[in-house]
Amino acid sequence: MADRIPNIRLSSGHSMPMLGVGTYSCSKLNEVGNAVRTAVQIGYRYIDTTSTYETEQEIGVTIKQLIKEGRIKREELFIVTKVSGQCHKPEQVEPACRTSLEALNMDYIDLYLIHFPLANTAMEKLVDKGLVKSIGVSNFNIQQLERILTMAGLKHKPANNQVEITPCLSQDELLQYSLQNGISTTGCGPFGAPGQTYVSKDSPDCLEHPTIVNIANKYGKSATQVILRWGIQRGYAVVPKGTNPFCLVQNMDIFNFQLSTDDMQSMLALDDGYKVNKEQSQSQTQHVK
Numbered sequence: 675m676a677d678r679i680p681n682i683r684l685s686s687g688h689s690m691p692m693l694g695v696g697t698y699s700c701s702k703l704n705e706v707g708n709a710v711r712t713a714v715q716i717g718y719r720y721i722d723t724t725s726t727y728e729t730e731q732e733i734g735v736t737i738k739q740l741i742k743e744g745r746i747k748r749e750e751l752f753i754v755t756k757v758s759g760q761c762h763k764p765e766q767v768e769p770a771c772r773t774s775l776e777a778l779n780m781d782y783i784d785l786y787l788i789h790f791p792l793a794n795t796a797m798e799k800l801v802d803k804g805l806v807k808s809i810g811v812s813n814f815n816i817q818q819l820e821r822i823l824t825m826a827g828l829k830h831k832p833a834n835n836q837v838e839i840t841p842c843l844s845q846d847e848l849l850q851y852s853l854q855n856g857i858s859t860t861g862c863g864p865f866g867a868p869g870q871t872y873v874s875k876d877s878p879d880c881l882e883h884p885t886i887v888n889i890a891n892k893y894g895k896s897a898t899q900v901i902l903r904w905g906i907q908r909g910y911a912v913v914p915k916g917t918n919p920f921c922l923v924q925n926m927d928i929f930n931f932q933l934s935t936d937d938m939q940s941m942l943a944l945d946d947g948y949k950v951n952k953e954q955s956q957s958q959t960q961h962v963k
Contacts, residue, residue, distance in 0.1 A: 676717040676750075678929045682911060684833040685856040686801075686808040690785065691752055692906055693926070694720025696862060696915040697729045707736040709917040714746050716922055722836075722862070722913045724756035724789055725770065730777035738779050753778065754836075754860075754913075756789040756812060757797075767796035771805050785834055787812045798830045810834035810858075816851050823855060836860040839910065841880050841901060844945040849910060859910040864901050866950050877950055885944060889937050896924060903928045904941050 681689040695713045697706045706729045710721060714737075721737075723729050733753075740746045755778070761770035771786060786806040788797065791814050800806045810832045811822070823831060835852055839845045839861030852859050866880045880886060881897040890900045898914070902925060905912040916922045933941075 676719050678717070678926075679719070680906070680929075682858045682909075684785075684808050684858055685831060686833045688784065688807050688833075689752075690808075690834065690858060690860075690911060691718075691720040692911045693902070693928070694718065694722050694752070694754070694860075694911065694913040695922070696913045697721065697723045697733065698727055698915050704732070705917055707732045709922070710736045711740065712919050713916065713922050714740055714751075716926055718922070718926070719750055720752040720754065720911070720913065722754045722860075724758065724787075725774055725777075726756075726758050726789070730755060730774055734778035734780065748780065752784045753780065754785040754787065755783055756787040759790045762788075764796035768800065768803075768805070771800050775805065782807060784808065785810055787834065787836055789813070791815075791818045795825070798828075801830050808833040810836070812836040813838075816848055819851070819855070819857065832857055834858045834860055836862055836913075838863050838949060838951050839905065839912075840864060840866050840948075840950065841883065841886060841904070841941050841944040842866065842878050842946055842948040843950075844942055846942065846945070849908065853909060861905050861910050861912050863950060864905060864912050864914050865898055878946075878948055883944065885940055889933070889940065892937075893931050893933075895928075895931065899924060899928050900933070900941075903931065903933055904938060907933055907938060 679691045679693045681691055684690055695718050710733055721733060723733055741748060755774050757767055757770050761767060782804060783806045785808045786800060787810045789812050797809045801809055809830055814835050835857055837845055849859050866877060886897045886900055890897045902912050914925055916925060
C-alpha cells in the first residue's frame with residue numbers, strides 16, 4: 675500500500691511521503707515499537723519523532739528488526755526527528771544529531787527539524803557531512819521563515835515546516851507563503867490532539883463538528899479520513915499520531931476519494947484561529963535572532 679501514498683518533492687531534491695505516523699506521547703512499554711511495526715507492514719514509510727518524545731530508541735530497535743526480517747529497506751523509509759530547544763547553540767547541534775542517530779541506530783536522518791523557532795546555521799553542516807538528507811523547521815510563522823530565507827550566506831534553505839494544522843486552524847496564509855517559497859509543510863495534530871493533557875476543556879472537537887460529520891457521511895468515510903484528505907488536497911503532508919492498528923489502517927484509506935471544491939471550502943470556513951497547542955503558539959511569538 676506504500677505506493678498509494680503520494681510524495682512531495684523537497685527543495686533538497688529528496689521526496690517525502692504525504693502521510694506519516696506521529697509518535698508523540700507513546701509512554702507505554704513497546705507501544706511505539708508495536709505501532710511502527712504495524713505501520714510499516716501496512717505501508718507507511720514516514721515515521722515522525724523527536725528526542726524529547728523519548729521514542730527514538732524504540733523506533734530504532736523496531737526498524738532494525740524489520741530490516742533484518744527483510745520487510746523493509748532503510749532507503750525505503752523517511753525518518754523525521756528534531757533538535758530540541760535545549761540544544762540550539764551551534765556547538766550543540768551536531769552532538770544532538772549524533773545522539774539521535776545512535777538512538778535510532780541509523781547512519782542518516784531523512785529530515786532533521788529545529789523543533790521551536792531558534793536560529794541555527796549549524797544545521798546546514800549536518801547536510802554537508804551526510805548526517806541528514808534534508809533540514810527544516812517546526813512551529814515557525816511567516817516572519818520567522820522570512821528571516822531564515824534572507825540570512826546572508828544561506829546554503830540549504832528549510833525544506834519543510836511542521837506546524838499545527840486543523841480545520842479550526844487552517845494556516846492558509848502560512849501554507850501559501852511556504853508553497854511560493856519552495857518550503858513544504860507538514861500538518862501535525864490534524865484532529866486537534868484529542869486526549870492529550872495539554873488540550874484545554876474548551877478546545878473545539880473537530881471530529882464531532884457537524885460540517886465535518888456531514889461531509890464524512892456524504893463520502894461514506896470517517897471524520898478523521900475527511901480531515902486527512904482535506905490536508906492532502908491542500909498540498910501538505912499529515913502526520914497523525916497512530917498506535918491503534920484499526921486507526922492506522924483507516925488513516926491509510928484516504929486515497930480512493932476526493933473532496934469537492936465546495937466541501938474543501940466548507941472545511942476551510944471552519945477556521946477560527948484556535949490553537950490547541952499553546953506551547954507551540956507561544957514559541958511562534960519568539961524571534962529568530
